[in-house]
Structures are given as C-alpha cells and as structure tokens.
Amino acid sequence: MTLTETLLVALLAVLIVFGVFGAFLVSERQLNKVPVVEEPAVPEKVTAVLSVLRSSAVIVDEVDTVLKASAPAYALGLVRGTEILVDELQETIRQVRRDGQIREIEFVLGPPTAPPRHVQARVAPLGSRLILALVEDRTRERRVEAIRRDFVANVSHELKTPVGAIRLLAEAVGDARDDPEAVKRFAGRMVTESDRLTDLVQQIIELSRLQSDDPWAEPEQLELDEIIETAIDTVAIDAAARNTEVLATGDKGIVIPGGREQVTVAISNLVANAVNYSRDSTAVLIDVRR
Template sequence: MDVNAAVAAVAAIAGACTGVIAMLAFRWSERDQARPTRTSLHTDAVLPPGVDTVLSVLRSSAVVLDESDSVVKASSAAYALGLVRGGKLAVEPMLQMARDTRRDGEIRQVELDLPRRGTGRGEALAVSARVAPLGSRLVLLLVEDLTEARRIEAVRRDFVANVSHELKTPVGALSLLSEAVMDASDDPEAVMRFAGRMQIEATRLTNLVQELIDLSRVQNDDPLEDAEPVRVDELVAEAIDRSRQPASTKQITMAAGGTPDLHVWGHRGQLAAALGNLVENAVNYSPAHTRVGIAARRVTAPGGGGTSQAEGRGGLIEIAVTDQGIGIPDKDKERIFERFYRVDPARSRATGGTGLGLAIVKHVAASHGGEVTVWSTEGQGSTFTLRLPEAGAGRDRSSRSHHDHTTTEPLTAPEVLP
C-alpha cells in the first residue's frame, strides 16, 4: 500500500507540473502574439486616433514613418508619385529631413525636382515637401505636387514677355516714324512715305490689342451661356468676305463646298472669329494664283452611336479650310496653337500676323466642346479642321432620308481644290 501511495503521489505531482507548464506556455504564447512585430508596426493601429481619417482627406501626398524609417502609412498619391517603394521612403532628401525632424522636433520644408517614373525623358516633377513630428515616435511627411502650378506660372511669364515684346515693336516703330515725320516736315514726299508706314504700324498695333482682347474673352467667358444655332453657311460666307481683299490682291481663288444647310451650337461671334482666323491664315500663307477651299460636312461623334435627327445628339460638324501654301514642318505642328508661336516669324510680321490667331481658334473650339486639328505637308499646303457640336434645332428634317450618305462625303470642295 505504501508503494501504491507513493506512486499515486508522484503521478499527482507530475500532473500538476504538466498543468503548470502548459499554462505557462499558453500565457507565453499569448504574450508573444500581443508583442508588436515589424509587420504589426506598419498598420493603422499605431497611428494616433483620428490621424488616419485626416490623412485620407488631404490633397497632399502623405507618408508616416516610424523610428526605423519604415512606412507606417502612405496615401495612394504617395505611391503614384513614386515616393514609397518596398515599404520605404524612396527619396533620400526627404528621408534625411525626416531623420533630422525626428531628432530635434523641428518642422522642415523644401522644394525638390524629382525624376518622373517610367518616362525616360528626364522630365522633372516639382514638389514641395514638409516634414513634422507626429507624436513621440512618428514623423509625418506631406508632399505637394507643384508641377502644374510651375507650368502655368511659366506660361504666364512667357505670355507677359511675349506681349511686352510684341507691343514694344510697333510702339517703337511709331515713335521713330513720328520723329522722322517731324524732321522731314519740309519734304512732302517723305512725310507721305513715313505716314504710310505709321498707318501700317498703327494697324498692326490695333490688331494685336484686339486679338489680346479676343483671347481674354474666349478664355474667361462661357460661350454656351448665349449659345444659339448658327448656320455654317453664314460663318463660311463671313470668313470668305473677311479675306476677300487680300485674296484678290494675290489672285487667290476662294470657294466653299460640302454639305449645305448645317448648323452648329455656340456663340456666333466667337465661331465667326475662329473660322475667319483659319481662312485669313490660309490666304496669308499661300502664294499667288493658288486656291483656298472651305468645306463642311456632318460626321458622327466617337461613341455617339449615331446621330439623332431630332436633337442632334452625338453629331459633329467638320469645317475644313484647305490651302496650297507653304505647309508646316512636322516639328512645329504641336506648337502652332501656342500663343505668339510662329513657324516663320519674318513672314508673320510681313503679313501682319500676331501669333494669336490659332490660339484663339483652339480656345473657341475647346470652349464649345469641340477641337481643331491640322494636317500639313511642307510645300503642298495645309488643312485645318474645326469640329463642333451640331445644333439639332437647325437641322432640315428632310435630311433623314440621306443622312447616311452625308456622313461619308469628302471633306474638300471638289470644285475648288484639285
């Protein structure tokens, strides 16, 4: 019996020890699971309450770093800009700023130019980075993309510089010519010659100021507030009449063709100015004894699924102006719609061009929900095509029977252009 009692006691003691060990192991496992790991540090749980919500509504790219420089939180914009890669901040100057701020608690800000990801063209991405401490362990990095703001500022500076230069030329010429007239007061022939030059420069100055006003209007005004159905035939006739005198001087033939009785929806004055600029350029940049054609047709807008005869939904009107002029080099085609850009500055000044005409055309087309495109070959001529939404109210209801035919008509005027 004593032996059995001893065995039972030993078994009881062993069972108790096993239970204690199991309990300790379970407790250790719970403690180990609760201990923060490197992975768990990268979750939102380590952020102070409310910070995650605030970061989600910020327009800036946001990155939160811990004491080991690992990314705890990063917005989608930060990944899109290439700031975060592999859980780390990929921009060394920003990383150094974060370390300095973590060390002394100072808020820092700097502007940087970063290479764009995936372009291979060395284009810079302008950003403003601001680093601030977030609690006792974390650092917050906010990055603002300044690329578009820089571009707009550069355009503004170029515009001011170009306007100043363009205004200075005729104003300076008028000043010199007026002095010449005063010095030649006893020479009627010289006075007449200088007065004629003064008229030319004054006209150039007037045209420049007027086109600056027109450009400002088309950029700032909403043309669709006073929109109405406008007959394309009337726009074409007005554009031809505007350039009739210079065309006659150069013996350039102008004629219209294409589909008759079309209407576009928009501001009549702006549309007339845009088409007039295209026809005027065609005449100015064409040699004598050539032809300029203006043709209009109806087409189906991409994705329009056809054109509604009743309301004009999905329909576009194309108005093409074709010349047999000097053409445009390939390298200049993407820039000809920029303000004050000239393919041939000397020729532009000789024809009185300001370099604003095509910029006005582009803005008018865009503000009317359309576009302007160009096809050109050096030495063969150019075709500028203005595409605008069709006005359903002005359509001839009888066109239902031949609508499919009119959408495939050639864009050029066969009786004008070879």
C-alpha cells in the same frame, strides 16, 4: 476505519477545499480583469483626416518605417511597401526627427526617360514618435509659370516692332514737314502700325480673359470649321507676303461648347505664330481631330 485512513480522508478534504477556493479566486480575477487594448500605430482620427487630403501623405515611425501612406503617395513613387524611395524626403524626415522643426523642401521626381515632376514636401513631427510628410505635385504650376514667362517675352518682342516703327515714322514726319507727299506717306504707315499695335493689345486682352474668365458661364456651340476659316483669313496677307500656304485638314463638322471670342483669338494666335515663325515658302498645316 483506522487512524491512518481517517487522516488521509481529512487531508483529501482539505485539498479539495483549497482547490475549490483557488479556482474561485482565479475565476474572480478573470472576471474583474480589464482587457488590454493594443493602441494602433496611427491614431484613427489622423487616418481619417489623411484620407480626405488632396496631398500625398506619408507617416513614418522612429525607425523610418512607413506606417501609413495615401494612394497618391504610391502613385507619385514616394513609397514602396514600408519604405520611402526618395532620398531627399528621407533625409528631411531624419532632420525633423532630430530637432522637431517643421521643414519644407522641393525636389524633382521621375526617371530620366520621363518628364520630370516638380513636388513640394512639408515635413512635421506628429506626436512624440511619428513624423508626417505632406507632398504636393507642383508640376502644373511650374508649367503654367513657364508658359506665362514665354508669353510675356513673346508679347514684349511683338510690341517692340510697331512701337519702334511709330517712333521712327513720327521722327520722319518731323524731318519731312516741308514735303507734303512724304508726310502723307509716313502718316499712312503710322496708321498701319497703330492698327497693328491695336490688334496686338486686343489679342493680349482676349488671351488674358481666356485665362481668367469662365467660358462656361454662357457657353455657345462653336463650329470649328468656321473658326479655323476665320483664322486663315486673318493671316492671309502675311502668309501671301511670305509665300506661305495655310491648309486645314482633319475632321470636319466638329462642334464644341465655349466662348466664341476667346476660342477664335486663341486659334488665330496659334496660326499667326505658325506663319510668322516658319521659314518662307513653306506650308502651315491646321490638323483637326475629334
């Protein structure tokens, strides 16, 4: 073997040794390398909490991209894809991002052709880069408040009539103290107005119980035909005075569970209002459908 060949063989051996050593080092680094786990955009614990909330929940990042939204948020029309559709909510999120202060707002959702939905939103920072918005649908509460206001106004109007009549009759009795026949007549009217006032107060009590009591505590099987017949009999005198005919149509033999007094008062109140606030010489129809 010549000197040149010997040198080539030695060089090749050195290259092989360095190659094996380099491969060993690379393999060792790969074995000792800690895998990099990408952090989720929304923490898992936060996602778990949002999944059990009744509120509509929306989480956005620093550029207003929706990272997480609950099903109610999509149902309300707050979110589509990764975008927030409500300008008021988006502007509030930006304000919270600027100063980190928790804010609450109320706004109305829904197209002009549909009934409006009143919602309340609470927006707060979630960590250093995320914003959380919780939205509650308050439409039912607003409707109940409106019904309660109307009920109070109607009751106040209904109570003024017998109270005012009793006061006038009392003054008339005082002026006619020397006329026994007049006193007797006015006293009879006072009894009538007192009974009317008592009936109104009793209706108020029963309607209040209808809102507060639990009719399912001891439910009865109620025949609607019987309850409607009672309601018609209750308004018979007032209907005859106004030349109003009260008719019952629809399905017969319907039985429902509930509280007898409460259901009777509720239906009788509806029928009485229909008679009192309809024009004279008309008809009031009670239509029952299963």
